[in-house]
Amino acid sequence: MNFKRRCTAAAAVLAVAGTGLIGVQATAEATQDAPPKRAAKCPTLSVSEGWYGDNKARLQRMVDKYGSCGDGHGTKPVATFDWDNTVIKNDIGDATMYWLLRHGKIRTPKDGDWHTTSRYLTRPAVGALAKACPATGTTLPTHRNTACADEILSVYGEGTTTSGKAAFAGFDHRRMEPQYAWLAQLTRGWTTRQVKRFAAAARAENLAAPIGTEQRVGTGKVTGWVRYYDQQRDLIRTLKKAGFDVYVVSASPEPVAEVWGRGVGIDARHTLGIRNVTAHGKHTAHLKGCGTVRDGDDSMITYIDGKRCWINKEILGVRGAAAEKVQPAAKRQVFAAGDSDTDVSFLRDATGLRLVLNRNKNEVMCRAYDNGDGRWLVNPMFIEPKGAQADPYPCASTGYTERDGGEGPVRRTDGSVIPDQRDTVHGASPASSATQD
Template sequence: MNLKRRCAAAAAVLAVAATGLVCVQATAEATQPAPATGSRAGKCPTLTVSPGWYGDNRARLQKMIDTYGRCGDGSHQGAAKPVAAFDWDNTVIKNDVGDATMFWLLRNSKIRTPRGADWHSTSRYLTDPAAKALAKACPATGATLPTRRDTDCADEIASVYSEGTTTGGDAAFAGIDHRRMEPQYAWLAQLTRGWSTRQVKGFAAAARKENLAAPVGTEQQVGTGKFTGWVRYYDQQRDLIRTLGKAGFDVYVVSASPEPVAEVWAKSVGVDARHTIGIRNVTAHGKLTARLAGCGTVKDGDDSMITYIDGKRCWINQEVYGVRGAAAEKVQPAHKRQVFAAGDSDTDISFLRDATALRLVLNRNKNELMCRAYDNGDGRWLVNPMFIEPKGRLAKPYPCASTGYTERDGKEGPVRRTDGSVIPDQKDTVHGS
């Protein structure tokens, strides 16, 4: 076995030291040697939910907990606590709490009329055709839009949010950095303008109650359309978060949903508001505005970076590790990175790659994420089918060598490793039946 393969194999079991090899990777996925697991490992908090885990994923997660947790003999190179970071939508829960909240707002007429009836004021990336379509469908008739009964207005907003196009098929957003911003996600946060954080949490709580009570498979009507109307927590992820917390990990949720919304949902798995990071509005006079808080070199109100792909890295560096300015946008030394990360989508790529011990991926057939996870260059990627309604095997290999990567300008290209080499197309091997 050559040196590269031996290093990868050693990393896969978190036992580099035992191999007698020295494996150095000056990359975003470089990892420090794992602390040795001591005799106290048997007293470590233990994962209790077994069904749903693929292969040896549960065992490897438990070994990580035993190694890095409070009962292990080692420490995470100076960090007060090892950090575990979770994406939220379709990672800790099935379906999307941002969607649940948006559809609740529309069904209950809780979206305020844009300032000056100008829809451009809701997003600097909104195109002229979209602004005109929204103005036509949603004439200003009061403080809030009557989307509960006005199906034309509800349909137009739902289309711009869900599809990124008007009901007439025109592109709704343009001019973004595709590695930092998803304007549809941001738009939900921006449409909460005029409400207080407390009020938005109330809306999210009402949507949460409805979606948890709805039977699996429920569709809800919004305007004239039908949309997913149910959400469920994953028992396996609840268990993992609980066990990590008991073992002394600092557990964070990093979501591309509005922060007040994510806080309402994360509370039920034991993650408090201080450990929940989402899209954050700038506030004025106690109310949310349509402007967004910035990170790194992005100033508040610039609205060009949210908790999305590279933005998630920035927000973790800034909010968890206190890194400011341009440095927050860059990969940090190993002792200033999360030990563990979990995600399900290309939006999670950067903060997953930064994790130094293990990276859990729920397979939703997302090209770049699955290319990197299956390539598994350092042996620390874990792929698991979704715990509820897992997707079946993708019929064709992931197009890693051609179109798996989304460039900043939105163009597609090959997925490259940190050394510049192209990841070959990958077969889908971990999936539902």
């Protein structure tokens, strides 16, 4: 895509001094969020319930400032949203995996070798899967063979075998989550159209199910419902009407995210997710790469630093190794929304505002509460918000996940360590009503 048509030329908003979320926001009110002269012409957010404090007002001022209704910069500002638990409640990757297992739609591994489905599967995992899922046909009868369904579900959901042994090893924890990638890899042998059909069936079931529904997969019970957040649908609608280029960037398979994105008006061209390498029109177990990662290396997906790379490459037009790097402020997205440590890098890149839904995830909450530049907004989840975390987030010790999986302190851009942060924005916000379609 042409970078000049996709990014905003606006300079970064003035940095605001201070580290406390509430104190910094007060300063921001008088600086970066001042309404432009033509703000009255901007589309306005219509859903008020569920927004914490002045978050809605600050989002509106961002729309007024950067949208085509504001001062106008001649290019479309970019807004990027994570999907699972950011635009919707619960996880579309999980919903799709559960559907595949319940309907026996996972292909038998090539030559019965599970290592062909992920290079990061450990020997114990490969052995456990082979034992539980004997190769008896082109697809695995997981709708009948509960032992096979249980083993796949444990490896995917817990990252361990049913006996508790580690299922994946040897990956870069800042650019790959092999459990997420494995879902995309297990769609091997199907066409993109077929995968979308599976995702659409799972979507219909999960939206129709009452909130709190559980479904049986194998011998266990798992979440059986999903809802769109009315607040995020309203925000996306408003941003688009104001002239923003709005994208979804998900760590679920891209065809799955495309199916769900339609429900908030996001088309396939504005959806990024895990992409399979295809052969003869069908998915393979290999994945597309970004930056220095070649197609088929299977070592980077839309996850933490990988989300930054894919946004830079596919939205902002940055090619090669440079896509892995933080771009100049004028070449980055204005707005980003996320809920988890998987979203940290692309959230940090946003130059206007960064919205975080609080799911008690260490690194992202450390950075959001530290709020050194006044651009972070914290909001409770709109449905079933979490209560306050009793202990402070361990920002100064173990809040950061290293590339090798180790833990360390969360550091600011200048290298200084973020002190531990108290959880102050939580379940005080009431759950909203949520549409089912």
